[in-house]
Amino acid sequence: MCATCGCGGGEGARHEHHSHPHAQEHGHGPEGGRVIDLEADLLEANAAFARRNRELFRRNGVFAVNVISSPGSGKTTLLVRTLEALRDRIPMAVIEGDQQSDLDAERIRATGVPALQIQTGKSCHLDAHAVSHALEEMTLPGRGILWIENVGNLICPALFDLGEGKRVVILSVTEGEDKPRKYPEAFHGADLLLLSKRDLLPYVDFSVDQCSDFAHRLRPGLDLLLLSAKTGQGMEEWLRWVEEGWLRAKASYRPEEPVVA
Amino acid sequence: MHELSLCQSIVEILEEQSRRHHYRRVRRVELRVGPRAMVEPASMVFSFGVASRGTLAEGAALEIRPVPARAVCLDCSCEGEVAKLAEACSNCGSYRLLWEEDGGLRLGEIEVD
Ligand SMILES: Nc1nc2c(ncn2[C@@H]2O[C@H](COP(=O)(O)OP(=O)(O)OP(=O)(O)O)[C@@H](O)[C@H]2O)c(=O)[nH]1
Ligand SMILES: [Mg+2]
Ligand SMILES: [Zn+2]
Numbered sequence: 001m002c003a004t005c006g007c008g009g010g011e012g013a014r015h016e017h018h019s020h021p022h023a024q025e026h027g028h029g030p031e032g033g034r035v036i037d038l039e040a041d042l043l044e045a046n047a048a049f050a051r052r053n054r055e056l057f058r059r060n061g062v063f064a065v066n067v068i069s070s071p072g073s074g075k076t077t078l079l080v081r082t083l084e085a086l087r088d089r090i091p092m093a094v095i096e097g098d099q100q101s102d103l104d105a106e107r108i109r110a111t112g113v114p115a116l117q118i119q120t121g122k123s124c125h126l127d128a129h130a131v132s133h134a135l136e137e138m139t140l141p142g143r144g145i146l147w148i149e150n151v152g153n154l155i156c157p158a159l160f161d162l163g164e165g166k167r168v169v170i171l172s173v174t175e176g177e178d179k180p181r182k183y184p185e186a187f188h189g190a191d192l193l194l195l196s197k198r199d200l201l202p203y204v205d206f207s208v209d210q211c212s213d214f215a216h217r218l219r220p221g222l223d224l225l226l227l228s229a230k231t232g233q234g235m236e237e238w239l240r241w242v243e244e245g246w247l248r249a250k251a252s253y254r255p256e257e258p259v260v261a
Numbered sequence: 262m263h264e265l266s267l268c269q270s271i272v273e274i275l276e277e278q279s280r281r282h283h284y285r286r287v288r289r290v291e292l293r294v295g296p297r298a299m300v301e302p303a304s305m306v307f308s309f310g311v312a313s314r315g316t317l318a319e320g321a322a323l324e325i326r327p328v329p330a331r332a333v334c335l336d337c338s339c340e341g342e343v344a345k346l347a348e349a350c351s352n353c354g355s356y357r358l359l360w361e362e363d364g365g366l367r368l369g370e371i372e373v374d
Contacts, residue, residue: 156263184346
């Protein structure tokens with residue numbers, strides 16, 4: 001049984017962590033049955049775990065970053081480069097979400113940074129509950145950075161708060177500048193939009209301006225960076241963004257405070 | 262694809278609530294969907310059929326009711342409702358909208374026996 005929530009643990013374990021809605025009864029409805037207004041939040045179970053995770057990160061001064069993109073836009077490649085650049089100065093760990101396989105976690109471990117793989121099975125996204133279990137199995141990088149590479153998918157992960165401090169959405173220039181239009185929620189919820197594979201820009205018709213326009217309609221003031229993990233172009237600005245987030249998060253380190261979440 | 266896990270949550274809530282409200286069967290379920298929820302109605306109805314099979318909600322009708330979000334315009338300060346993401350301010354046409362209430366994703370009315 002797991003300590004976080006008393007569930008049986010393991011994959012696909014389901015819960016009854018819903019808030020108890022204040023339902024009202026209203027007489028009879030069009031189908032001839034009794035009508036009850038439940039007004040129950042479907043995402044409350046996830047939100048409750050996200051609050052716990054966020055509180056855990058706060059007390060440990062951990063900068064948690066949720067990285068979302070479609071498959072193959074360069075999440076793991078960027079993480080590997082980033083870990084190599086910062087590992088000597090900043091404690092870090094990585095949670096890897098994939099439907100199957102341990103491949104990405106192995107790529108991360110090759111840098112010497114610990115990685116935990118969550119296999120989501122049929123599920124197309126990480127949720128706060130899966131992350132809370134992963135956190136029990138690993139050593140939190142106190143006053144450091146926890147990277148969470150979400151399942152490659154630009155749609156579903158956007159709906160699930162993991163308790164992260166910042167959410168980074170990566171879009172590679174080979175995917176087309178219309179993606180913010182087609183998959184708006186991911187961009188609406190992002191703190192930073194990273195346009196990756198900048199080295200390929202000369203070979204594709206990708207308008208950075210148009211992409212930026214669309215993205216700003218969804219999230220006014222959204223930070224946007226253009227980089228190549230392959231050539232290193234734009235990496236400096238990215239690392240500066242990371243360090244600022246890390247410094248801010250580190251300042252909330254209060255391990256002695258009792259857990260309130 | 263997350264529609265299936267959402268529908269599993271719906272069925273869990275319906276089963277939980279059946280003990281408090283003493284019903285044995287659910288005939289109709291209303292889902293209140295805000296613009297951020299990104300659920301695809303057809304996929305939701307299909308997934309609900311799968312998730313409710315063999316439960317007290319098997320055969321229930323799933324009604325999807327869009328609920329607008331509330332936002333304030335950063336350019337003209339006018340407040341209003343937004344039905345979808347990337348909508349312009351109805352007063353001045355600006356896209357610089359700050360969302361205050363996202364409409365959520367809620368189970369609304371249910372009809373039961
Ligand atoms: N040219 C170029 N290729 C890149 C760059 N970054 C990543 N790639 C390539 O893109 C492919 C996918 O990269 P990954 O890092 O595995 O992408 P991912 O987003 O982690 O993929 P999933 O975890 O499967 O969703 C690989 O072949 C990388 O070598 C880049 O900056 N430039
Ligand atoms: Mg990867
Ligand atoms: Zn306006």
